[in-house]
Amino acid sequence: MEDIIRSIIDIDRDAEQKLEDAEKEKLRIINEAKLRSEQIVSEAVEEAKSGLAKLEEEKKRSTDERLAELEEQKNRSIEELKQSFKKNADVWCDEIFAAVISR
Numbered sequence: 001m002e003d004i005i006r007s008i009i010d011i012d013r014d015a016e017q018k019l020e021d022a023e024k025e026k027l028r029i030i031n032e033a034k035l036r037s038e039q040i041v042s043e044a045v046e047e048a049k050s051g052l053a054k055l056e057e058e059k060k061r062s063t064d065e066r067l068a069e070l071e072e073q074k075n076r077s078i079e080e081l082k083q084s085f086k087k088n089a090d091v092w093c094d095e096i097f098a099a100v101i102s103r
Helices: 002-101
Strands: none
Touching: none
16 A cells, blocks of 8 residues: 555656646746747847938939939030130120110
8 A cells, every 4th residue: 555655656756746847847948939039139120220221322422422423414514614704704794885885
């Protein structure tokens, strides 16, 4: 009879140990899943930041190119106006003078 009781106690002890081991394994898996989840979120955030930085750089480059084009157009227009003035200044002055005198 004593052997049966001892056997039952051993079985109970083994069951408790297995339950304790299972609980530890469950906590380990949960912690591992939390860490992996945090890693995934962190990686996603870094990827988003990287993508945003690339978009900002591309937009800046595009804007700088457009500003350079506009600056070049402005400079060409100014040069054309200067050349036109240089070429026609005397004629325009004479026409203005004649218009003022004839009144």
